Amino acid sequence: MIDHARDLEAVREATDRLLSATGGTDDAFLAGASRLPGWSRGHVLAHVSRNADALVNVLRGRPMYANSETRDADIERDGPRPIEEQLADLRDSGAAFLAAAAAPADWSRTVALRNGVTDSASRIPFRRWVEVELHHVDLGAGYELEDLPEEFVVRENDFLAERFAGHPGVVPTTAVTEDGRIWTTGGGADGPAVTVRGSATDILGWLCGRRDGSALTAEGGSLPALPPL
Template identity: 55%
Template sequence: MTTPTHDAELVRTATEDLLSATVKLDPSAIAEPSHLPGWTRGHVLTHLARNADALVNVLAGKPMYASAEAREADIEHGATRNLDDQVDDVRTSASRLESAFASLGEEDWGRTVTLRNGVTDLASALPFRRWAEVELHHIDMGIGYRLEDLSGTFLDRELAGMARRFLGHPDISVALELRAEDGRTWRTGAPEAGAEGPLVVVGSTVALVGWLTGRTTGSGLSARGSLPALPAL
């Protein structure tokens, strides 16, 4: 059974896996490009650290970030630090978030919290959101962790979550039916399909998650027409 407490434990494990891989890097590798355009590995790690602190803010009823500009400035400022400082920052900020999660009782998990850009969610959803941040940015680091290394449990939940996120999104004009190779389906995109029905996109959960999260351009997927451009995350 999925619980936020269990998800918080998965966050801890994923963070340790990321840090264990990162500390093995040559110190100079921190300044090398990541898989994210315009970001080095230092940018990715700094973002992860500041995201942990931002979620602590959310749980305390504060704004996630002081502003969009402050968020970007913090990432740019921290990106040039050395490897040891980056690792320590991710570890200590993760510990602060872990303590914040551990302090929540059953009623706390059920309250609504406000994220960036006015997005709201239940506090109970935050551990999974953080788990996704750590897993996907581990891939973005370009240090050997791949989409194919993600667990089936994570892929299933991320796929369902991304389908919900894009359902009815104003920037997606076509109705989509995501179809995994085992026959499971998810609806997303425009809420109403035309006469031909939704555009059916077929592939493995790995390929579907890679496309939905912007980590691939749709490799490994098949559809009767061109895949639509998806909104940036």
């Protein structure tokens, strides 16, 4: 069962880690390349801030973004800002999300996201947690997948395995860790079933597109190529 209140506390902690990590940096740091192609670190932080605004919209029953063009334009506009503006925006937008999520609400209701995707309102705090944690890693500033909380790694693997389940481009795939955790995904493409073995962290890196899977072993076929998130 999803505990949205517990997830909100995890969001708060993850946001504090991100603010602490970036608080001692400068404009040159933000102008440097992130691990996301074509984005500076400033673009990454701008995206995290605008995602907070977008999820407030979701919780209040409004469209997540006006449209894709506006979403992209806002990130391009905000990416080059100086460090003081970025940190203030990250802090204020994050606080606004937490405040909106703290309001009494029916957490069992269905909410609309982007591109026709819907979800339970109770999973919105976890989605925000994902944005903050993975984009912290994307900064390439010392916070790695191995630094992510164990609970987060397991739950995000659950989420991504579910997302790719039945995908027409992915053969039936079972991911197994050394300690016996198992995730099944794919199944929509013809081909032999594949078993992928490795650590939960390396499986996450593969599932979320942050690593090439070279640390994993595949049995029964090659490591499946996953579609972009």
